[in-house]
Amino acid sequence: MMAQLVTQILRGIERWYSIPLLLLLWQVAVGSGLVESRLLPSLLQVWAVLVKDTANGVLPYHTAITLGRAATGFALAAIAGVPFAAAMARSIVIRNLFEPIFFFGYPVPKIAFFPVFTYIFGIGSPSKVAFAFLECVYPIVVTAYLGFRAIPQPLIWTAENMGASPATIIRRVVFPAATPGIFTGLRIALPVSIIVIVLTEMISDSKGLGYYIAVSGTRFEYANVYAAILVIGVCGFVLDRALLLVRDKSVYWERDEDALHL
């Protein structure tokens, strides 16, 4: 019992020591004056800014805006993308019409079109949500489509043989079989939505974490930059874990134990 606890603690240290170690090195490097503190504010400074801007509501305000935009774009992309992928996988005409758009459009850096989005949708939230939708819909549609197409045909034949209606086949055979693929796409798209929103907020906006970072950077307030980076990191980590939890609950028959749970 005791020995087990000790091994568990030792394993925990072995797995996580690098973060505190680097933070310690950071603090020592700045504290001893080896690195100029303007460029690399000490951990304590970052922490002080984090506490102050959380208490006065500035960081929560910008975080809520960023997360709200990211969630909207992501949700719209998931709601539109998954059924569309299913349609592409089932209908040859739809596939022929839209496959080139997705497979040729996939590697095109869509960020280049963001300036156009700001003209069409305006500078505020709509252009960012629309752009997050565009960036998320690609991985969601492509991976879900591959998931739908990789369903073994015998599964569908078996269901048909047993007299299942087309609706039942889609609901009970096709969707469950494609769920792992759907979740892979969602998991790629989730950080993409946050990245895209922060990025576009840095390019042009007056609120959101991206704006907060850009403004703090031009004011040389680097402690604020690091504080915001920390907030984004924690949010992204928590959201990814939450999605993983949902995945393991819905795809309970295919847990990916060896996968790097990043």
Next chain:
Amino acid sequence: MKISAAVQHWIVPVALLAAWEVCGDAALLPRYLPPPSQILAALYEVAADGELLQAVSISLYRVVLGFALGTGAGTFVGLAAGLVPAIRHFFDPLVSFLYAIPKIAFLPIFLLLFGLGHESKIAITAFSCFFPVFIASRYAALSVGKHLVWVARNMGAPRSTIFFRVFIPAAAPQLFSGARIGLANSFVILFAAELIGSRGGLGVLISEGEDAARFDLMFAGIITFGILGFAADRILMTIRRHALRGQIIGTVEQLVR
């Protein structure tokens, strides 16, 4: 009437372009959506006076160097992490924390460290490229079948032979997937970095067109950037197909092609 698949592939893009051109010529679209013919004319204009070539070469120089540095470092450290538990335990928590953070958030710090020129763009491109490549390489190294290595060892192959002839080929498909994501990341981050703070490059060309309300110029830059990203991906995928001859038969990928 049966329309062949190849024709169907072209219907949507051609219809969109035609509708855009017709509406644009009839002045039905706002000024910021110039018709394709005007964009082509602008593209010819900047290409003819050499402005485009200069911007393209600056952006390409940055993206190629950044991608090469980031992918090289990511592959090396990732494979090392897959092979050596101590290295893995050191990098895993760091990567899993930094992975979810948009790397562009570090731009103010890179700008201060490296200035507005090439160096800051190359550095942040390499930085953002490192993470997906690291993850794919680490995962690839871990998933190489032990039996393959055992068989080679049993036959008396020296360590270097095992590494280059067994280990790397077995890991190669995933190494390429990582490099592909890294390449896409490189273009995105470079574009954003050039828009936010830069001297020279396609991003600057685009924002200059925007500032001067020359939307045809803006689109010319946008389309050039899109083509560059697309072509880079195609080149990488061609290399991949040659390198992995025989390994992609019977996979989903073949189904899609």
